Amino acid sequence: MSKNLVVILGDQLSQNISSMDNFDIKNDTVLMMEVANEIEYVNHHKKKLVLIFSAMRHFANELREKKINVIYVEFDKSKKTFTEELENQCKKNKPDLIKITHPGEFRVLNEIKNWKDKLKIPVTILEDTRFFCEIKEFENWALSKNNLLMESFYQLMRKKFKILVDSEGKPLGGKWNYDVKNRKSLPKNHPKIPLPIKHEPDDITKNVISLVQKNFSNHYGSLDSFWFATSRKDALKSLDDFISNRLKYFGPYEDSMSSEEKFLYHSTLSVYLNIGLLEPREVISRVLEQKDIPIESLEGFVRQIIGWREYVRGIYWHLMPKYSESNFFDAKNNLPDFFWTSDTDMNCMKNCLQQTNDEAYAHHIQRLMVIGNFSLIAGLDPKKVCEWYLSVYADAFEWVELPNTHGMILFADGGILGSKPYAASGNYINKMSDYCKNCKYDVKEKNGKNACPFNYLYWNFFLKNESKIKDNPRLWTVFSNIKKMSKDKKQLIQSDSEKFLSKTIPK
Ligand SMILES: Cc1cc2nc3c(=O)[nH]c(=O)nc-3n(C[C@H](O)[C@H](O)[C@H](O)COP(=O)(O)OP(=O)(O)OC[C@H]3O[C@@H](n4cnc5c(N)ncnc54)[C@H](O)[C@@H]3O)c2cc1C
Ligand code: SF4
The missing domain is CATH 3.40.50.620 (HUPs)
Structure with missing residues (x-):
């Protein structure tokens, strides 16, 4: 034997x-x-x-x-x-x-x-059979396509696994994607959202906390109030809690941010899915069993798991190791110290970074449209940004972190994963959050010392990279605005950006 x-x-x-x-x-x-x-x-x-x-x-x-x-x-x-x-x-x-x-x-x-x-x-x-899509199957799909955008992969998965489709293979509700219904900001007097359940550390966890305190006190982040589930039994309780208390409104508020609500209606299940305490198939089937969940929440959640999660894993194994080497914008800036200390006057960044330090968690829009957006428009070096994201989040493993960071936020792959860079000015952050009202900077100001840095860095990013992306049809409005911009305005944007970056970026 x-x-x-x-x-x-x-x-x-x-x-x-x-x-x-x-x-x-x-x-x-x-x-x-x-x-x-x-x-x-x-x-x-x-x-x-x-x-x-x-x-x-x-x-x-x-x-x-x-x-x-x-x-x-x-x-x-x-x-x-x-x-x-x-x-x-x-x-x-x-x-x-x-x-x-x-x-x-x-x-x-x-x-x-x-x-x-x-x-x-x-x-x-x-093969890691926990995933819906095998590495080879993704590769075959990728080799048959001219572009590798997520949507067509997602539809393929929905049809293959008969998820939210009718007997003819058509999407339930009539549409494959309800993304347009996932963009509400949280109203001012929105009732308090139930927090994810907190699991009290047992003796095993307490011993590990002591071990980490003793041996890795120099590592990033706070160890106070550890609450993650560390067993399958507790992870299942977290799944129940999400389904009972937050799934219903997951869709509409998926893109919103709030200084009062760290988790909003998000599941916080990535930590358990990524280490194996929960399996994607069981999470999907439990969610699909639920009655009275609006389609924008059901589809929105399913899209994250069988769409984005499977897709980024496929991209990773299809394109590594070369993938991590590209640097489309030739971005070379070091990470500002506040990535580690959270000490910045930009209230949106401070909020998301402090939360990252405290919880080892930030939800998708904080990672994408605040920290990620800043990293893109401030020209931070992709390798350094990827290493940071891999370090600071409890759910970070390279197969999922790298495509999201290198591809989705930094466009360092030149547009394999996204059809345009996710750059946004302060206006977007103001629309989707309450961060700006308590900020030292003025989100309405475009230039000068009180102006929101996201505003001038946004235009500076497009001015600097014009030759590389001006023909992208999805950026037509941006570049037609740049065409109308006076020379003085452009100089102002560039000098404000230089001043800000020279103060912020370590040599
Ligand atoms: C720059 C950047 C880095 C990221 N790094 C990671 C990472 O290291 N590990 C990680 O698991 N996710 C990562 N994500 C994706 C996403 O932000 C997290 O999965 C999500 O915030 C986890 O919180 P949640 O469980 O509450 O998610 P929910 O909002 O409740 O979403 C449900 C589930 O969908 C999956 N999911 C959602 N979006 C994505 C996505 N873009 N890619 C892959 N899976 C997704 C996750 O498994 C998540 O648990 C990153 C996103 C960005 C923009
Ligand atoms: S004003 Fe600008 S820097 Fe301040 S919170 Fe708003 S977007 Fe962030």
Whole structure:
């Protein structure tokens, strides 16, 4: 009987993971490892470290309860890489075969591909079947298309899995996409929105919090009031809570922002989906079972999971490693210090950054239209921005972070993922949030020392990059306004931007 060593990574915490298929309880062993390199390769938020380690430890206990033999390697500075630790374990256990589910990062895949030669043991890498779309299937779709925009991929997934379609394969409600109904700002006297449930840390989580406090106090972010679920049982409670308390209004207020409401009607489920405590299929089927949910909420939510989430993963594996190397606008600026300290007079940025520091969470529009928009129009270096996003959010894994950051917000891929750069002036932020009313800057002012920096940086971005994007049909209005702009106005925009950037961007 062959003896398999099944390696389970920190974002594969699902009992249905493909590497556990045909697990032989008498002969096989699961190996889970907390190694230094995975903690230190970027400045991960402390809450992200607690989430992953605690969830791994809970998962190992769940496996043990099922009489599965688990070797769990707890953190110790001397345990550097997966490969080194695996080598130690193979010497002791002498497996015939190593099994692992396809990892979520290119860097880790490369490491795994070297195991066979290094360890002289065969290695099987299995498809990650938690996703709706296999890597190869996405690749075939991508190779058959001239452009890779999300909408046609999303419709394909809806038809294939018969989600929100009628018996003839037509979309329920008559439209594939209700995006136009997802853009309401939160009214002034909107009732308080129920917060996501907070899970009290148990003894396992408390131990991990102490470990992180002791060993990684220099990492980014606050450890106060840790509330994430770290077990499947609690993650399921979070799913119920979202469905009962926030799903109904998810759609209409999806794009809004509020200094009073950190989470609005968002699910906060990405953290659990991305590490395996919840599976996308079960989340979708639970949501579709609900009665009386308006179509703009139902479709809006489904689009995020079977559309965007699957699509960015497909893009990542289809285009890596070259994808991360492009820099369409040749943007080279360093990150301002306030990305780490939240200390800025721009109230929108301060709010979103402080929330990121406190919660290891910001919702999509904060990531996209505030921090992301600023990163784009301030010309920040894509590699540095990607590293920041990968560090600071508890749900950040490269397969999902990179396409969103490199492609969606920075347009560093030159337009593979988005049809135009998501640049916006202060007007957009003012329309969709209450941030501007408490800001030192005046959102109505276009130039001068009181003017909202988003206003002049927005025009400066288009002036600077005119030759690269002026023929984009979706930017026709922008460039026809630029044509009408006086030379003096252009100079004012450029000098305000230079002054702001020279004060803000470290050399
Ligand atoms: C610059 C930038 C970086 C991002 N980095 C990450 C990241 O590292 N990890 C991550 O999971 N998401 C990332 N996103 C996508 C999105 O912002 C988060 O998934 C979402 O904010 C998570 O909060 P939620 O669970 O409350 O989402 P909800 O608003 O409740 O959405 C439901 C679910 O849909 C999925 N989803 C929604 N939008 C996207 C998207 N654009 N791409 C992929 N999945 C999506 C998530 O699984 C999410 O849980 C990023 C977006 C931007 C603009
Ligand atoms: S005025 Fe400008 S900087 Fe201030 S909150 Fe509004 S958009 Fe942000």
